[in-house]
Amino acid sequence: xxxxxxxxxxxxxxxxxxxxxxxxDDPQRPPQLLLAGNGQSVLQCNAxxxxxxxxxxxxxxxxxxxxESVEIAQYDAQLEREQLGxxxxxxxxxxxxxxxxxxxxxxxxxxxxxxxxxGLDAFLxxxxxxxxxxxxxxxxxxxxxxxxxxxxxxxxxxxFSQDAVRIRAELDPLPVDALDLPIxxxxxxxxxxxxxxxxxxxxPRAELGYRFGPEMVRHLNALEQPDAxxxxxxxxxHFNERLELLHEATQADGLLFPVxxxxxxxxxYLQARQQSIDSLHLKLEHREQPPTRxxxxxVRGAKTAQEWQHLVGLALERQPLPAPVLAVLVRxxxxxxxxxxxxxxxxxxxxxxxxxxxxxLLVSRLGHDRVRTPMxxxxxxPLQAGxxxxxxxxxxxVQSATFSRHHPVFLLPEPVAVRPGDYDWLSGPERIxxxxxxxxxxxxxxxxxxxxxxxxxxxxLARHDDRRWFLEGVFS
Amino acid sequence: xxxxxxxxxxxxxxTGHDWRRTRQQAQPSGHAALDTELPGGGWPLGAVTxxxxxxxxxxxxxxxxxxxxxxxxxDSRWQVWFNPPFQPYGPGLAQWGLALDxxxxxxxxxxxxxxxxxEQCLNTGGSQAVVAWVxxxxxxxxxxxxxxxxxxxxxxxxxxxxxxxxxxxVAALRLRLTSPGPERACVDILKRRAxxxxxxIELPLPLFxxxxxxxx
Numbered sequence: 001x002x003x004x005x006x007x008x009x010x011x012x013x014x015x016x017x018x019x020x021x022x023x024x025d026d027p028q029r030p031p032q033l034l035l036a037g038n039g040q041s042v043l044q045c046n047a048x049x050x051x052x053x054x055x056x057x058x059x060x061x062x063x064x065x066x067x068e069s070v071e072i073a074q075y076d077a078q079l080e081r082e083q084l085g086x087x088x089x090x091x092x093x094x095x096x097x098x099x100x101x102x103x104x105x106x107x108x109x110x111x112x113x114x115x116x117x118x119g120l121d122a123f124l125x126x127x128x129x130x131x132x133x134x135x136x137x138x139x140x141x142x143x144x145x146x147x148x149x150x151x152x153x154x155x156x157x158x159x160f161s162q163d164a165v166r167i168r169a170e171l172d173p174l175p176v177d178a179l180d181l182p183i184x185x186x187x188x189x190x191x192x193x194x195x196x197x198x199x200x201x202x203x204p205r206a207e208l209g210y211r212f213g214p215e216m217v218r219h220l221n222a223l224e225q226p227d228a229x230x231x232x233x234x235x236x237x238h239f240n241e242r243l244e245l246l247h248e249a250t251q252a253d254g255l256l257f258p259v260x261x262x263x264x265x266x267x268x269y270l271q272a273r274q275q276s277i278d279s280l281h282l283k284l285e286h287r288e289q290p291p292t293r294x295x296x297x298x299v300r301g302a303k304t305a306q307e308w309q310h311l312v313g314l315a316l317e318r319q320p321l322p323a324p325v326l327a328v329l330v331r332x333x334x335x336x337x338x339x340x341x342x343x344x345x346x347x348x349x350x351x352x353x354x355x356x357x358x359x360x361l362l363v364s365r366l367g368h369d370r371v372r373t374p375m376x377x378x379x380x381x382p383l384q385a386g387x388x389x390x391x392x393x394x395x396x397x398v399q400s401a402t403f404s405r406h407h408p409v410f411l412l413p414e415p416v417a418v419r420p421g422d423y424d425w426l427s428g429p430e431r432i433x434x435x436x437x438x439x440x441x442x443x444x445x446x447x448x449x450x451x452x453x454x455x456x457x458x459x460x461l462a463r464h465d466d467r468r469w470f471l472e473g474v475f476s
Numbered sequence: 477x478x479x480x481x482x483x484x485x486x487x488x489x490x491t492g493h494d495w496r497r498t499r500q501q502a503q504p505s506g507h508a509a510l511d512t513e514l515p516g517g518g519w520p521l522g523a524v525t526x527x528x529x530x531x532x533x534x535x536x537x538x539x540x541x542x543x544x545x546x547x548x549x550x551d552s553r554w555q556v557w558f559n560p561p562f563q564p565y566g567p568g569l570a571q572w573g574l575a576l577d578x579x580x581x582x583x584x585x586x587x588x589x590x591x592x593x594x595e596q597c598l599n600t601g602g603s604q605a606v607v608a609w610v611x612x613x614x615x616x617x618x619x620x621x622x623x624x625x626x627x628x629x630x631x632x633x634x635x636x637x638x639x640x641x642x643x644x645x646v647a648a649l650r651l652r653l654t655s656p657g658p659e660r661a662c663v664d665i666l667k668r669r670a671x672x673x674x675x676x677i678e679l680p681l682p683l684f685x686x687x688x689x690x691x692x
Contacts, residue, residue: 351551351552351553351601351602352552354553354600354601354602355552355553355554355602355603356602357600357602358553358554358556358596358597358600358601358602358603359554359580359602361596361600362556362580362582362593362596362597365589365592365593365596366582366583366584366585366589366593370582370583370584370585371580371581371582372580372581372582373576373577373579373580373581374564374565374566374569374576374579374581375566375576376566376567376569376570376576377566377567382565382567385566385567386563386564386565386566386567386568387566388563388564388581391580406571406683406684407565407567407568407571408565408568409537409538409541409564409565409568409569409572410533410537410560410561410562410563410564410565410568411562411563411564411565411568412562412563413562413563424658426658449683451657451658455531455534456530456531456534456654456655456656457531457533457534457655458535458658458683473562473565473568474533474562475533475535475538475683476532476533476534476535476536476537476538476562
């Protein structure tokens, strides 16, 4: 087979707008309707509504007569388009050339992918697994041209073949009004005796062009000659997804489930880019209050939705919600290449990965500024040299060489004034007096080690220039 | 081999007169006089050790630091300190040979946070040793801690005020530390596996470690 031969696969999501609003359908759902913009007719409905006799295109009033309880939503083109992009993201792992055909279709050029997957059947198996996992209803079909694939999918003819003759054979019996022809009145064709695609295909093209315009000819040509449709899907440079909640969430628990939906999309996005992120920004929008912002960190990157969900859960636990949440926004940038984890010799233990996971968990639960690493800087002033930096930001390369100076292991965050009379002196003084360039106010201290008789502690005392004594550290 | 043999060998059961023969994994404490009294010859790995002091800062770190710095240099995972009473001072710790880049110092907001964090340290396998300054401890959760430490084979050191001496504890090893002088310590073993309590172990407690280059 010619490896460069193109094969198109069209996927039509018949209830995309409905499912984008309510989430993928499941059997426990009550009847749900999506109304057209004017609210007069049913645009899409879920399985529960169909079972009770509602049909697409039915007037809203008739539908209400059939249903006892129902959830309704208005058609939202923006939401539908965003969801189509998300589905493209999921399929991006399987196919590099995806074209979006709004409002609810998507075209995949799979001819060039078949060699990679080892044949059409193997490819389709993967594709169906991904689509099934997404939970969205779909119809798909292949075609030797993009338009042929679209027609087959829209007419729900599930044909999967690379054979152009077979594809044409399936198209031939289609009635003219099912061909998406760019003419106002397909009945005009019927009146001319052209009722099926087979007849139309054989009719003289120039004559048809004369009667129905050049668009018609182009459409018919596109069914026979390769031509692409739609706009090619490219990965957005950042991950930025927003989700309107169906119900206000007053507790962190109620947020976790919707957030999971966003995280699954994030996982697909990261897989498509083969990158990972180490931090995630969440914005929780309220009705009146300014939004609550959360920053979730994973050390050295986490990729799966499950890992992120756990970390987000911990962060939400820590964050009291000031008001009910109406929408959630998840944003990620600063991607980095996805490095493999170093295991031990046998590949059974991953100490580095375990350590990273532990740090991520601690940071998520306790907060970024409560998990710190002691630094060992070169500054002569003790409090500056021995800062504690947040562990996720600490620049571990600046740890200077082991100090030869004899300093205690504990410092007091603020020096405390003490009376020298309580102490037995052990050693000192050690003078620390850096140059004026380091800080404007002169810093000159004499340090002593002294035993506090009553507390039975060994203290590190500083005598200031004005002869006052301060407790600065403890030799614990 | 009988079951009893097996249990004795693993240090689960011991007899009064031959406890020194039981095997327990331990990290030498760096204090010779103490090591001879500790089962396994050092701080138990995979168990909770409780050290009681009258006032924080009475030498409990100098007691632990030789072992902690040894652990930190030989293991790439985290050494986690919870709620130290003062701010750990990097240059001072580095002087003991502690690998600072493997250290985490955590402040928790309450007992729940602390216990959760301790359990995570032990269960994820991401830590090499845990040191926590604690006060009140729920007995049931402390038992969970002990089991998690055993499973993860990670030493856990709990530093508590001496007023909890009479409170029941599931720690495998309990010590009381007093500091009679600047570079001296006196340790009472209140509870240990495979042995009776011991009083008044006198130890020299040097102010400074031998540093990273000293050994190991």
